[in-house]
Amino acid sequence: MNEPHRTAPTAHGPGRFDRSSAWIRRRRDAIVSSALRGAAYGSGAGAVGLVFWWLRQKI
Numbered sequence: 001m002n003e004p005h006r007t008a009p010t011a012h013g014p015g016r017f018d019r020s021s022a023w024i025r026r027r028r029d030a031i032v033s034s035a036l037r038g039a040a041y042g043s044g045a046g047a048v049g050l051v052f053w054w055l056r057q058k059i
Contacts, residue, residue, distance in 0.1 A: 014022075024031065
């Protein structure tokens with residue numbers, strides 16, 4: 001009588017979460033590569049900015 005509530009399967013196919021996770025799984029290498037490239041560019045730009053700031057303080 002007190003069974004957990006379950007939703008009926010829809011005729012529309014997989015839900016948004018299932019589609020999103022499948023998309024991420026298919027493109028995981030590209031996503032990781034882009035994230036790593038962005039982190040490298042960001043850290044490089046930060047390092048260059050710090051060097052120029054340090055030089056500016058010395059002059």
